[in-house]
Amino acid sequence: MSSRLNELWLTLRIILENKSSAAGLIIVLAYVLIAIIDFVYPSLIGVHDAYALIPNFSDTVPSPPSPAHIFGTTFPGVDLYQAIMAAIRVDLWYSLLVVLGGMVIGTVVGVFAAYYGGYVDEALMRFTDIFLSIPYLPFAIAIAFFLGRELNNISIALTLVWWPLYARYARGQTLSVKENTYVEAARASGVGTPGILAQHIVPNVLTPIFVQISLDLGTVVQVFAGLVFIGFATGNTLLPELGTLISDGFQYAVTAPWTIFFPGMAILIFAIGMNLLGDGLRDALDPKRRT
Amino acid sequence: MKLRYYILRRLLFVIPTLLGLTIIVFVLIHVQGTTNLIGSYINPRAGNIAGQEHAVIKLLHLNEPLPYQYLYWLWQILHGNWGYTHTGIYSGPVTNAILLFYPNSLVLAIISFILVTLISIPLGVWSAVRRNSLGDHLTRVASFIGYSMPIYWLGLLLILVFASNDVNPVLNILPISGTVSTTLISSASWYSRGISYPTHLLLLDALIHGRLDIFANALEHLVLPVATLTYGTLAGILRVTRSSMQDTLSQDYVRTARAKGLPESVVVKVHARRNALIPVTTLLGYTIASLLGGVVLIETVFNYIGLGYWTTQSFLSNDLGGVMGATVIFGLTFVFANLVVDVAYGFLDPRIRY
Numbered sequence: 056m057s058s059r060l061n062e063l064w065l066t067l068r069i070i071l072e073n074k075s076s077a078a079g080l081i082i083v084l085a086y087v088l089i090a091i092i093d094f095v096y097p098s099l100i101g102v103h104d105a106y107a108l109i110p111n112f113s114d115t116v117p118s119p120p121s122p123a124h125i126f127g128t129t130f131p132g133v134d135l136y137q138a139i140m141a142a143i144r145v146d147l148w149y150s151l152l153v154v155l156g157g158m159v160i161g162t163v164v165g166v167f168a169a170y171y172g173g174y175v176d177e178a179l180m181r182f183t184d185i186f187l188s189i190p191y192l193p194f195a196i197a198i199a200f201f202l203g204r205e206l207n208n209i210s211i212a213l214t215l216v217w218w219p220l221y222a223r224y225a226r227g228q229t230l231s232v233k234e235n236t237y238v239e240a241a242r243a244s245g246v247g248t249p250g251i252l253a254q255h256i257v258p259n260v261l262t263p264i265f266v267q268i269s270l271d272l273g274t275v276v277q278v279f280a281g282l283v284f285i286g287f288a289t290g291n292t293l294l295p296e297l298g299t300l301i302s303d304g305f306q307y308a309v310t311a312p313w314t315i316f317f318p319g320m321a322i323l324i325f326a327i328g329m330n331l332l333g334d335g336l337r338d339a340l341d342p343k344r345r346t
Numbered sequence: 347m348k349l350r351y352y353i354l355r356r357l358l359f360v361i362p363t364l365l366g367l368t369i370i371v372f373v374l375i376h377v378q379g380t381t382n383l384i385g386s387y388i389n390p391r392a393g394n395i396a397g398q399e400h401a402v403i404k405l406l407h408l409n410e411p412l413p414y415q416y417l418y419w420l421w422q423i424l425h426g427n428w429g430y431t432h433t434g435i436y437s438g439p440v441t442n443a444i445l446l447f448y449p450n451s452l453v454l455a456i457i458s459f460i461l462v463t464l465i466s467i468p469l470g471v472w473s474a475v476r477r478n479s480l481g482d483h484l485t486r487v488a489s490f491i492g493y494s495m496p497i498y499w500l501g502l503l504l505i506l507v508f509a510s511n512d513v514n515p516v517l518n519i520l521p522i523s524g525t526v527s528t529t530l531i532s533s534a535s536w537y538s539r540g541i542s543y544p545t546h547l548l549l550l551d552a553l554i555h556g557r558l559d560i561f562a563n564a565l566e567h568l569v570l571p572v573a574t575l576t577y578g579t580l581a582g583i584l585r586v587t588r589s590s591m592q593d594t595l596s597q598d599y600v601r602t603a604r605a606k607g608l609p610e611s612v613v614v615k616v617h618a619r620r621n622a623l624i625p626v627t628t629l630l631g632y633t634i635a636s637l638l639g640g641v642v643l644i645e646t647v648f649n650y651i652g653l654g655y656w657t658t659q660s661f662l663s664n665d666l667g668g669v670m671g672a673t674v675i676f677g678l679t680f681v682f683a684n685l686v687v688d689v690a691y692g693f694l695d696p697r698i699r700y
Binding site: 181182184185186188189190191192193194196197198200201202273277280281284285286301305308309312315316319322323326327329330 | 362363364366367369370371374375377378490491493494495496497498499502503505506509634635636638639640642643646657658661662666669670672673676677679680681
């Protein structure tokens with residue numbers, strides 16, 4: 056176990072040594088922290104209700120940033136700072152579900168395809184290709200349409216759209232890992248298929264997939280908010296979600312540009328942080344660059 | 347393998363892909379049950395709804411097992427019977443709607459695709475050659491932001507910049523919404539409710555009817571959507587071109603070429619660039635996918651009447667015919683675009699013909 060800890064420590068050190076990946080790590084940690092605080096003790100960051108926007112019907116017109124509302128307010132009289140802080144939890148949570156779900160399905164399919172090879176491989180990969188035959192956004196729209204317009208269903212739709220990419224990575228990785236002598240050694244010493252898969256293949260396949268996840272999460276947050284933006288969250292207008300905030304603000308944007316500027320910035324900064332961290336992780340886990 | 351066998355093989359491969367695509371759409375439709383499917387095949391103008399329902403059940407064999415239903419449904423799709431769509435912008439047969447909305451989206455996507463390729467590949471090569479120069483850093487930052495920015499948000503920001511009449515009169519030079527100026531088009535008899543006739547491609551129709559002013563105006567309306575779509579899409583190719591070019595420049599054969607005294611421009615253009623572009627071409631398929639996805643978001647933001655706009659409209663008005671038709675047509679476009687890219691790739695790279 057201590058060797059694993061050492062590995063982790065080394066990775067962290069490589070990330071922190073590089074200024075841009077360190078910045079990425081700090082941004083991502085800040086977002087995660089906000090999401091956790093939303094969950095356990097929202098008033099710590101001044102959020103009164105992390106699950107619903109608090110409207111102010113006596114003054115619904117957006118007002119510019121001021122000491123009382125540092126990001127201003129948006130329709131209907133919602134404090135934008137609180138709304139964004141609460142929305143970060145929602146967007147992060149659903150996007151995380153997408154990449155984790157995609158990772159699980161993709162890894163299972165990819166590892167089985169590569170490990171068993173032959174017809175299993177051919178069948179599973181052709182099945183995967185079919186999912187890649189429709190551009191992901193129209194495809195996600197169609198899935199969400201048929202499942203029903205709900206946030207959970209957007210997550211399911213995006214997972215169904217995203218897993219084929221992970222299946223391909225997992226397959227490629229398994230193909231190279233399974234040829235290693237340590238896998239042969241394990242088989243020779245009598246370890247069964249489940250043991251080989253669990254102890255030798257999957258751990259070595261997951262590392263590059265984690266890198267891919269970190270590179271994807273920023274994009275998933277954008278796409279998730281985009282789907283909500285074009286009209287998914289119809290049932291719940293007081294849902295704190297960044298895409299909803301952008302579309303709510305849109306009708307006032309010409310006179311009140313802050314209503315779309317700040318929610319968009321929240322997505323942009325997270326995506327930048329995630330991409331910086333992802334690039335750093337990829338470099339850090341690249342054996343060629345580790346000593 | 348000879349080139350024509352490669353192309354033939356690639357063509358044959360389209361068949362299972364298309365079968366898979368239609369199976370997915372069929373399964374999705376049946377997640378909801380058949381009520382909406384029947385509804386999408388009923389023409390409300392023809393009257394006798396109960397009789398039509400009965401006819402649809404018989405036509406699609408909805409009382410038989412699912413595999414049979416799939417075949418009968420596929421038969422109808424192959425014969426161009428895609429049901430009806432009912433949205434605020436168009437109500438009628440799905441295939442008609444596709445004919446009406448497809449051309450304008452195609453223009454948007456193709457212009458953006460050309461711009462993406464023309465900008466990102468040379469810029470990526472240049473950025474790798476001038477590694478760590480100021481230009482390289484600026485390019486990387488710009489592409490990084492483009493990669494991280496939600497494309498619809500960028501569109502909204504551009505609308506704000508160019509729409510803020512009172513704030514910034516200098517920048518109020520570009521139209522921010524729609525496909526053409528409504529006052530200009532109202533005099534044209536060949537245009538009605540967002541759709542132009544006879545080709546449904548506004549730019550072409552304006553030329554056919556000799557209206558250069560409308561042509562110019564329609565072009566102006568394309569500037570912001572195309573700019574947004576291009577900037578949002580090019581970052582991916584730019585990054586891959588740059589890193590691939592960088593890897594290639596550190597290869598031994600490039601060092602050899604330099605060592606034997608070839609001028610740097612020959613090394614870059616002949617030895618490095620050609621090889622560096624091979625991984626880039628494999629990314630073009632992905633670029634097409636994100637362009638087609640971008641079309642949906644961009645058309646919605648800019649109220650640009652096209653396939654993407656119609657898709658969101660059908661989605662929001664619970665219109666099964668529209669969503670089904672849009673999914674199939676987006677899938678078809680993607681499959682055939684990939685086919686074209688792969689065949690072109692076969693011509694460019696001799697190694698592909700193993």
